[in-house]
Amino acid sequence: MRSREWARLRIDEVLEEYAARGVFKGFSKAGPGRWKMLWHRNREFVLEKLTDGQFAMPVVLPKVPARSEMMRAYRAFVKGLQSKELPEHRRIRVKLKVTASAGNAGLQVEPGDDAEYAVRKLIQAVHETYLVFLYDGARYDYLVETFDLDPDHLA
Amino acid sequence: MAKAAGVAAAGFVAQPRSLMAAPIPSIAIPKEVPATLSEPAKAGSFEGKGMSGAEVFAKLCKEEELAAMFCCPGNYTVINAIAAAGVPAYGGRTEGAMCAAADGFSRVTGEVTACSGTEGPGFTHMIMNIAAASAARTPLLVLASNMQMAGDDREAFIQTGYQQPLTEGIKKYGKRLVAPNRVHEYGAYAFRNLKGGVPGPVHLDFPGEVARARFTDAGSLTDYYGKEKYRSESRPGASNKEVQQAADLISKAARPLLIAGQGVFQRKAWDALKLVAERQDIAVVTSGPTRGHWPDDHRLSAACSPDALMSADLVIFIGQYCMPSPGEYRLAPEVKAIRVHPVQEDLGRNWPLDLGIVSDEKIFLEALANALPAKKREAWVGELATARAAFEKQNLDHYALGLKHSQATGHLHPAVMAKEVHDFFYKGAIDPKQTVSGSGGWTTGLFASRWLRANRPGQSVVCAYQYGAIGPDLAMMIGAGAAVQRGVGPQAPYKGAPALVVTSDAGVAYSMFELDTAAKYKIPIISVIYNNNSWGMWPSAVSSARSMHMYLFQENLRYDKMAEGLGARGEYVRTVEEMRGALQRSYAAAAKEGVSTLINVQALKEFTSGKDYPPGIALNAEPGVGAFAH
Ligand SMILES: Cc1ncc(C[n+]2csc(CCOP(=O)(O)OP(=O)(O)O)c2C)c(N)n1
Numbered sequence: 001m002r003s004r005e006w007a008r009l010r011i012d013e014v015l016e017e018y019a020a021r022g023v024f025k026g027f028s029k030a031g032p033g034r035w036k037m038l039w040h041r042n043r044e045f046v047l048e049k050l051t052d053g054q055f056a057m058p059v060v061l062p063k064v065p066a067r068s069e070m071m072r073a074y075r076a077f078v079k080g081l082q083s084k085e086l087p088e089h090r091r092i093r094v095k096l097k098v099t100a101s102a103g104n105a106g107l108q109v110e111p112g113d114d115a116e117y118a119v120r121k122l123i124q125a126v127h128e129t130y131l132v133f134l135y136d137g138a139r140y141d142y143l144v145e146t147f148d149l150d151p152d153h154l155a
Numbered sequence: 156m157a158k159a160a161g162v163a164a165a166g167f168v169a170q171p172r173s174l175m176a177a178p179i180p181s182i183a184i185p186k187e188v189p190a191t192l193s194e195p196a197k198a199g200s201f202e203g204k205g206m207s208g209a210e211v212f213a214k215l216c217k218e219e220e221l222a223a224m225f226c227c228p229g230n231y232t233v234i235n236a237i238a239a240a241g242v243p244a245y246g247g248r249t250e251g252a253m254c255a256a257a258d259g260f261s262r263v264t265g266e267v268t269a270c271s272g273t274e275g276p277g278f279t280h281m282i283m284n285i286a287a288a289s290a291a292r293t294p295l296l297v298l299a300s301n302m303q304m305a306g307d308d309r310e311a312f313i314q315t316g317y318q319q320p321l322t323e324g325i326k327k328y329g330k331r332l333v334a335p336n337r338v339h340e341y342g343a344y345a346f347r348n349l350k351g352g353v354p355g356p357v358h359l360d361f362p363g364e365v366a367r368a369r370f371t372d373a374g375s376l377t378d379y380y381g382k383e384k385y386r387s388e389s390r391p392g393a394s395n396k397e398v399q400q401a402a403d404l405i406s407k408a409a410r411p412l413l414i415a416g417q418g419v420f421q422r423k424a425w426d427a428l429k430l431v432a433e434r435q436d437i438a439v440v441t442s443g444p445t446r447g448h449w450p451d452d453h454r455l456s457a458a459c460s461p462d463a464l465m466s467a468d469l470v471i472f473i474g475q476y477c478m479p480s481p482g483e484y485r486l487a488p489e490v491k492a493i494r495v496h497p498v499q500e501d502l503g504r505n506w507p508l509d510l511g512i513v514s515d516e517k518i519f520l521e522a523l524a525n526a527l528p529a530k531k532r533e534a535w536v537g538e539l540a541t542a543r544a545a546f547e548k549q550n551l552d553h554y555a556l557g558l559k560h561s562q563a564t565g566h567l568h569p570a571v572m573a574k575e576v577h578d579f580f581y582k583g584a585i586d587p588k589q590t591v592s593g594s595g596g597w598t599t600g601l602f603a604s605r606w607l608r609a610n611r612p613g614q615s616v617v618c619a620y621q622y623g624a625i626g627p628d629l630a631m632m633i634g635a636g637a638a639v640q641r642g643v644g645p646q647a648p649y650k651g652a653p654a655l656v657v658t659s660d661a662g663v664a665y666s667m668f669e670l671d672t673a674a675k676y677k678i679p680i681i682s683v684i685y686n687n688n689s690w691g692m693w694p695s696a697v698s699s700a701r702s703m704h705m706y707l708f709q710e711n712l713r714y715d716k717m718a719e720g721l722g723a724r725g726e727y728v729r730t731v732e733e734m735r736g737a738l739q740r741s742y743a744a745a746a747k748e749g750v751s752t753l754i755n756v757q758a759l760k761e762f763t764s765g766k767d768y769p770p771g772i773a774l775n776a777e778p779g780v781g782a783f784a785h
């Protein structure tokens with residue numbers, strides 16, 4: 001089992017690495033156990049470490065009502081990322097779940113015995129949310145309504 | 156029937172002669188068109204009256220093998236000189252469309268082409284398509300002149316204006332020629348920029364004082380020597396160490412993906428690319444304004460395997476002239492990146508690199524092919540195939556839904572239109588490598604590009620590449636069609652074949668008059684127009700008051716009839732059976748008689764809506780068949 005201190009420092013480094021890869025357009029540490037990144041659709045995302053040790057991103061997709069068809073579809077999508085049918089290198093093998101709070105869809109992950117892996121997989125899930133889930137025709141209206149998407153304002 | 160005809164005939168005879176309308180003459184190509192096209196070239200010479208500045212420049216263009224010029228009259232001295240010098244020349248209906256045609260010719264050949272218009276209005280009409288060519292890094296020579304410096308600042312008569320500031324930001328190089336005796340020197344500047352490094356539009360404007368100056372010997376012309384002296388064919392090459400570093404990273408990767416950008420096409424490096432990719436089972440996807448330098452039907456192609464893109468652990472960009480940022484490509488957040496590019500300044504822009512290499516694409520690929528140990532990656536190849544099957548299944552599912560909607564509404568769904576085009580050109584009697592195609596429009600382009608294929612270099616054009624202009628498509632593909640008629644470069648094996656464009660009702664308005672140009676020059680094109688009575692982003696107006704009217708056209712417009720008025724054929728289609736028949740007749744007319752057709756596919760704007768007509772419009776993954784941004 002790795003030390004808590006080691007894990008904390010390592011998460012900072014891991015997230016900085018994504019910033020250095022250009023995945024996040026901007027990145028800063030916003031306090032203990034709290035990180036901010038400028039990311040998809042030029043929006044700010046916040047990642048937090050909860051008191052129970054879980055990592056959470058409460059707003060992955062804004063304005064998705066808890067009982068909506070979209071929320072159901074999103075839960076299924078995230079479950080699909082953990083499917084045994086995926087090739088090993090694509091499969092997320094960690095407890096990752098969709099949260100619904102304040103009208104937004106978020107993600108939460110249990111660190112298990114490898115916090116770094118858990119955080120990396122959460123980042124991957126957000127990335128796939130924006131680059132795969134939202135590309136489905138069923139999400140087009142959401143993109144228009146939520147992000148002002150039009151053909152001249154795609155990314 | 157016979158009786159009715161007889162009655163009509165009797166009525167006709169009864170008309171007083173003076174009221175009888177003369178029969179309406181048919182549309183005809185003036186005899187001067189074929190006559191002047193077949194005249195021998197006549198370059199200027201220093202003898203007698205000597206050469207004009209325009210002729211000096213035209214001679215240089217001919218020696219540089221300028222592949223074609225598309226223009227509207229204006230800038231007469233220059234276009235006449237270039238046509239006379241023997242450069243294939245085409246005169247069309249609008250300068251903007253001619254600029255797009257020149258771009259299209261270049262996109263399917265990699266060659267330098269030119270466009271021209273009159274100084275003020277003709278030039279400014281070209282702006283949208285110069286910008287599109289700039290975004291696509293097309294080696295396009297933009298010419299526009301006629302006025303004299305003597306009229307500068309006086310608003311003497313008409314059309315004076317400063318051109319160069321208007322192409323700021325959309326050219327690689329530009330110059331107003333001021334000293335007549337430097338006309339050859341600046342021609343050399345133009346071709347150094349067009350043929351070296353990363354290409355892009357070069358904009359030269361010739362005031363009358365330069366174009367009409369006369370030279371009776373070479374003595375007063377500066378730098379009057381040949382291209383072997385004024386430019387070099389030398390290209391940057393990667394060092395052995397860099398090639399080895401790249402080979403090591405690739406060999407270590409489990410699932411490498413090679414993104415073959417337009418530099419691979421420009422440098423005709425597809426054979427070297429094949430050696431590299433097949434040596435180690437590297438997945439390949441093309442990017443850029445032209446597709447096909449890696450065939451879609453190759454087992455290593457990732458163009459139709461969007462689900463596999465995210466699995467790549469190393470991406471190798473080669474000749475990707477217009478770089479995306481990481482969130483714009485469907486690649487994993489942890490993917491490592493190598494980029495090979497001919498100029499150093501661009502390495503590291505937008506996409507942080509693990510290894511950046513300055514090199515000509517062809518030199519690098521040839522060196523890499525020698526440095527890479529052979530390796531099989533069966534799992535990776537299997538994953539590509541699974542993803543391809545999933546993509547094809549999704550397309551077929553969309554087709555099935557579209558078919559249902561088509562039957563229910565009596566209007567053709569875009570998925571049905573696109574698949575029927577696909578089956579006709581790639582699954583039937585026609586060689587799937589033959590037909591050069593391009594697509595545009597919003598809903599139209601998103602559906603069409605999922606089904607259009609590029610199975611050999613220069614087979615497909617991404618008309619909206621990067622600039623996202625609605626409208627140039629038809630003209631661009633007429634230009635591409637001209638290259639096919641001439642069998643230029645990679646089009647040689649398919650010389651004379653018809654071209655295909657699938658575009659939208661909004662788009663066709665910008666280019667349709669060029670069907671006249673296509674007819675005049677016998678460039679057969681089958682243009683499939685998805686007519687949904689609207690600018691396809693009408694959903695943006697749904698929740699805004701007093702706005703929707705701005706997004707809509709009259710319903711049921713007959714683009715097919717307009718095409719007939721321009722000397723092309725027209726077809727009107729609402730069902731799958733009608734679509735199949737229309738494609739067959741259009742292709743026969745194109746292949747046998749060199750006649751173009753516009754197929755008006757009548758649809759409903761509501762097909763865009765995923766709620767009412769699933770699947771609605773899905774965005775396409777980049778890179779891949781549906782990519783148009785990068
Ligand atoms: C010249 C130009 N004008 C406007 C736009 C903005 N725009 C992007 S897509 C689009 C709608 C295009 O409608 P259409 O091509 O008919 O597509 P479809 O109806 O098939 O969705 C518009 C207006 C543009 N990109 N280019």
Ligand SMILES: [Mg+2]
Pocket residue numbers: 659660661685686687688689690691
């Ligand atoms: Mg439309």
